[in-house]
Amino acid sequence: MQAGVLSARAGFIPTVSTLxxxxxxxxxHRAGELNFFGDLAALSEPQAFAAYLAPLRKKEWVVYAKPPxxxxxxxxxxxxxxxxxxxxxxxxxxxxxxxxxxxxxKDYRIKNGExxxxxRLATPEFIRRFLIHVLxxxxxxxxxxxxxxxxxxxxxxxxxxxxLGAEPVKNEDPPTAEIIPLxxxxxxxxxxxxxxxxxxxxxxxxxxxxxPPRKVAA
Numbered sequence: 001m002q003a004g005v006l007s008a009r010a011g012f013i014p015t016v017s018t019l020x021x022x023x024x025x026x027x028x029h030r031a032g033e034l035n036f037f038g039d040l041a042a043l044s045e046p047q048a049f050a051a052y053l054a055p056l057r058k059k060e061w062v063v064y065a066k067p068p069x070x071x072x073x074x075x076x077x078x079x080x081x082x083x084x085x086x087x088x089x090x091x092x093x094x095x096x097x098x099x100x101x102x103x104x105x106k107d108y109r110i111k112n113g114e115x116x117x118x119x120r121l122a123t124p125e126f127i128r129r130f131l132i133h134v135l136x137x138x139x140x141x142x143x144x145x146x147x148x149x150x151x152x153x154x155x156x157x158x159x160x161x162x163x164l165g166a167e168p169v170k171n172e173d174p175p176t177a178e179i180i181p182l183x184x185x186x187x188x189x190x191x192x193x194x195x196x197x198x199x200x201x202x203x204x205x206x207x208x209x210x211x212p213p214r215k216v217a218a
Contacts, residue, residue: 025053083141087133094118095203101126 028034029049036043043049068075094102102120121129135141147156161168188195 026050087130096123099123 025034026049029046034049043052068078088103092104094104096102099122100120101123102118103126104116104118106115107117108115144150144153147153147160149156187193
């Protein structure tokens, strides 16, 4: 064996940073700073807690996090653009009919100049691309775990409020929205009466031919 060289099995001599990650929870446990309740109460015993952490030692747990430049609001706004939006907004659609759909898109390959362009696709192709962004059955954009897990959320929140001595929240009926009839504000230029909408149609679609209203003889 050459001088200054030690041979050992892989993983036998861990680095200082790895030891720090693995021993941190044990140090908190020995200091009595970890509390366990319910089904996890047995982990309060040092031997049980060490056995619980044993499988986790095979993985390298490295977490890197830093505050966002714009504060927590900027981080939430960034995530919300991906979790609470559809594949394309209506404002980007220029025109649509049974044959084609035209919409705006941004070409990020252009460094200087106008990036917004308009592309026209066949309607089946547009629908195909749109459905790529639709999650399959059983998938969720946001999953809650622990206290807010969907399966036991109602019972967990009620139990937490009882343990904290919080007053139960009263479920108030949502206010009933006032039903506003679909009318036009402008009066009829012919008789001065109130106009009402009798038909709606999409842009480019020809409305049905109707005879003009007859004047009622006085």
